[in-house]
Amino acid sequence: MSTQLNAIVNARLQGRNGLHRLDISNGCFSGIAAQPHTTTAQEDELDAQGNLVTPAFVEPHIHLDAAMTAGEPRWNKSGTLFEGIECWSERKTTLSHDDVINRATQTLKLFAAHGIQYVRTHVDVTDPKLTALKAMLEVREQTSAFVDLQIVAFPQEGIWSFKNGRELMEESVRLGADVVGGIPHFEFTRDYGAESVRWLMELAHNNDRLVDVHCDEIDDPESRFLEVLAAEALRLDYGSRVSASHTCAMGSYNDAYCGRLFRLLKRAGLRFLSMPTESLHLQGRFDSYPKRRGITRVAELLDAGLKVAFGQDSIRDPWYPMGNGNMLRTLDVGLHACHMLGMSRIDRSIELITENGAAALDLEEYGIAEGMPARCIVQQGATPYEVLLGQMPVLASVRDGQILVRRKASQPEKDLML
Ligand code: FE2
Numbered sequence: 001m002s003t004q005l006n007a008i009v010n011a012r013l014q015g016r017n018g019l020h021r022l023d024i025s026n027g028c029f030s031g032i033a034a035q036p037h038t039t040t041a042q043e044d045e046l047d048a049q050g051n052l053v054t055p056a057f058v059e060p061h062i063h064l065d066a067a068m069t070a071g072e073p074r075w076n077k078s079g080t081l082f083e084g085i086e087c088w089s090e091r092k093t094t095l096s097h098d099d100v101i102n103r104a105t106q107t108l109k110l111f112a113a114h115g116i117q118y119v120r121t122h123v124d125v126t127d128p129k130l131t132a133l134k135a136m137l138e139v140r141e142q143t144s145a146f147v148d149l150q151i152v153a154f155p156q157e158g159i160w161s162f163k164n165g166r167e168l169m170e171e172s173v174r175l176g177a178d179v180v181g182g183i184p185h186f187e188f189t190r191d192y193g194a195e196s197v198r199w200l201m202e203l204a205h206n207n208d209r210l211v212d213v214h215c216d217e218i219d220d221p222e223s224r225f226l227e228v229l230a231a232e233a234l235r236l237d238y239g240s241r242v243s244a245s246h247t248c249a250m251g252s253y254n255d256a257y258c259g260r261l262f263r264l265l266k267r268a269g270l271r272f273l274s275m276p277t278e279s280l281h282l283q284g285r286f287d288s289y290p291k292r293r294g295i296t297r298v299a300e301l302l303d304a305g306l307k308v309a310f311g312q313d314s315i316r317d318p319w320y321p322m323g324n325g326n327m328l329r330t331l332d333v334g335l336h337a338c339h340m341l342g343m344s345r346i347d348r349s350i351e352l353i354t355e356n357g358a359a360a361l362d363l364e365e366y367g368i369a370e371g372m373p374a375r376c377i378v379q380q381g382a383t384p385y386e387v388l389l390g391q392m393p394v395l396a397s398v399r400d401g402q403i404l405v406r407r408k409a410s411q412p413e414k415d416l417m418l
Helices: 081-092 097-113 131-142 165-175 190-206 225-235 255-268 276-282 298-303 327-337 343-353 355-360 384-390
Strands: 007-011 019-025 028-035 045-047 053-055 057-062 116-124 148-154 179-182 210-215 242-246 271-274 308-310 376-378 396-399 402-406
Touching: 007 376, 057 355, 097 116, 097 131, 097 402, 116 131, 116 210, 116 355, 131 148, 131 165, 148 165, 148 210, 165 190, 179 190, 190 210, 190 225, 210 225, 225 242, 225 255, 255 298, 271 298, 271 355, 276 327, 298 308, 308 327, 308 343, 308 355, 327 343, 327 384, 343 355, 343 384
Parallel strands: 007 045, 057 116, 116 148, 148 179, 179 210, 210 242, 242 271, 271 308
Antiparallel strands: 007 019, 019 028, 053 376, 376 396, 396 402
16 A cells, blocks of 8 residues: 655755755645754654665666566677677567566566656567567556666667668657657668668657667777767757767777767767666677776766766666666666766766756756655665665655665664674
């Protein structure tokens, strides 16, 4: 049974000193006020106990249709992206409607338990039957009480390089996909890749859809589809609705090229999604030593004023056998891998799994402010630094004023018998 709250008390907020009281009415925040002292929570109030309260987590890039299939029908032995696609291609032949619904729902519940209330999932539409897409459209409806789910029509095996690729993408949009995807670096030729980007941008623009392209997910410094995507976003004045996922190749571009590229990226204003755990695992596989990290230039993009968010990408699937749904794990790895453990970066790091993800999803109503839906989480820690140090599951997740998740604080040091 969920509880309707009238307020959250004893909350710490990012960028504000001291404790705060968040009033809630009709499922929305109706007031935010500083509290001079700790207060006792009433029955219809949630006590944040001096912990950090932030907007709910956003998972901006996951593949729910493949979730929980690691090892089926075989394990990815090389650990490469390309063997992952081969394993998935085999598993795809045994997909059923219920199989997709069960695994996707199970994963979304795991995410909800970790304070995620917004998810963008890619769904492979290089399947003549569109089995996974049709199932995911049902999942979107069935899970709407606890998660907002965006569905990307994702051409895993290419648009130009897969039979009827264009028709399958168009049909997916007709059926109700929210976002148009792409995978230009996997197309057979560079020309196919560039053509596919121009085509998918038109498809999205003409149908009022968002865009999220798997772009340059490869260590090849010659993979330069991001410039095509950004130029199209600029031409169509569509940057705030376009996400470039991965852009791993940018980690291998030379600085002179990046200097030119960043000029375009800033003008286009598109969003960036980086999946650090997945990229550390999949990239660098063709290197001996030194081995590249295979991650895009996260700090440099942020410093250029662009929005970057972290996502998990996979959870126990042919590409990545790990994952537990805790965004703090992804954030921790990302900050390490991107040389972002300076305290000013840490202080702002929660944005990478909240606000910046919301910007990528183009969410209009998001954040802790008067009039916004009362959707937030209570973390374990008073500051982003403490939250990151502990990486503990959220203490509470509130959605439209109702408690979705509530758990007791973990205090491992108190369990120690010394
Ligand atoms: Fe992906």
